[in-house]
Amino acid sequence: MTWIAAAARTTLVAKIIMLLMCIPLRFAGAEAFLVEDARKPSALNVSIVVFDPGVPEDLSLHRDLQVFPQIREIEAMFLPFVLSETLVKTDEWGAVRVVPKPDAAAELLVSGTILKSDGETLQLKVSVVDASGRVWLDEVFGGAVTDSYATGGNGSGLPGYQQLYDEIAERLLLARTQLEEKELTDIVEIALLRHAKELAPSAFGDYLSVADDGRFTIRRLPARNDPMLDRIERIRGAEYVITDAVDAKFQELHAEIASIYDLWREYRRKVIEYQTEDARRVQSTKSSAPRGSYEALVNLYDNYKLDRITAQEQNSLAIAFSNEVSPTIAAMETRVAELEGWVDAQYAEWHRLLEELFEVESGPEQ
């Protein structure tokens, strides 16, 4: 290597180090940065993407399906955190993070769509894919509010459907037990190599092969002391620090709105109970007034009126709920957008520097 190439290399490495050091100190609470990965192979890192709110595009269906779009948007951010808490409690996984958008290089990526959430029933479509593209889960989980929650409620926003989250956690564990240790180790390596390929395609473009079905397999591995891989791991660690900061924002959101969300769910549950009770009342207290009489007509009109007033009340309260939590959501979204913007800007710079560095390091020896 000429002295010019050596100088260029030194400059580029220095720049990367500077960029890594630029991570604001307030993000640096997490230990992922520069810490060697000492976890068990089975303890994969799990990334849970903010759920798809499942709001039909056809606005005319919202009323029929009892979908309150603004509340679904909030639930889409809120419920992944509940799942994340459940997975953390099992103590079976590595870092479990809620992320705002899918990370293709995640070791285990969990995505979900809210199919139904009415206070009494929650239905989620959950799909889980590992870094190699293997599908672990792709199914619908449904749960009814538990009796203890219905009568008590504890302001955590959690236990109403705890059974559902426990079931997802169990199914994930079951799927994991069906894999060999080698397969689990491969997932971790594939995740790192996919990330490396995104950051420095020139250096890591041919380590993985992709089958027609989109599954990734390892073609070869870089040397353990490959300096480029070391840099990638450092960058990945830096990114995790930011991801943890984003995750902390979801945690704050949960803490701030859990009690109000509990109230909302309790209200929705009561409405459903009331509707069932009211339908029974309409059947059992049919007016005995002669058909066509004023009393009979008023009875028919009032039955409809009560149903409509209940529906209106629900809409007003949905708006009131949204009014109450929207400042918290807006503040969180702004902060997450700042963090993401920072990562995107750094990512582009890392990508450029790594590509240049690879060119310098793999250039012809003079």
Add this chain to the structure above:
Amino acid sequence: MLRMMFTATLLLLAACSQQPVVSEDMSRFEGSMPANFGGSWQRNYARDDEVNAVLRDAYNRLIRTVPDQRRPAGSGTDPSTSKQMDSLLALARLAELITRPDVLTISQTKHEISIARKDDFAMLCAFYDGVAKAIENDNGTEICGWDGSQLVSNLVLQGGLQVTHRFTISTDGQQMRVVTTVSSTTSRLPFTLRRFYSRFERPTSGFNCIETFSMKRVCSTTEIVR
């Protein structure tokens, strides 16, 4: 001969009652809504129909549709006519009850028109891509349509009861007429009442308020961040 005419009248009335109030053509429009009813409206009692007068006219019409059955003098009203009069009176009372609110607050968006009334549900006209969407529950169905620039709301309830409101706005947008028709399969004639409203501006307060879920109404003298 009279009996045949009477039967024909009944058949005609029956046929009319089976026509949907909001036809297929009325339930769709192109572009923006044909009229804007948005705003606050207060009753103009001076122009309203007088319920008793309308009822009297309706009785007279009812009696005219009944054939002279040459009942002996002093035998009283024909029982079926008497029953019809009772049914008409019931419709009149219901129409009066429904049209009692003295203020209507109408909000109109691209998709919906909501007509809020005191002590009653807000009538809702939902249109998506210019096509009316019915509001349904176990006890009835509500659908709207446009007849030219008139907004027609039709509520079909169980037991053959129907309530139709026809809203018309004056060309200067300051006056509104609401014609409410209540009909039932138990009554040969429907009952119709007209109510008139004038637009008014609600006074504004120095507070900005929003409804919240756990704290109810929250007000501020400064702008509220949403």
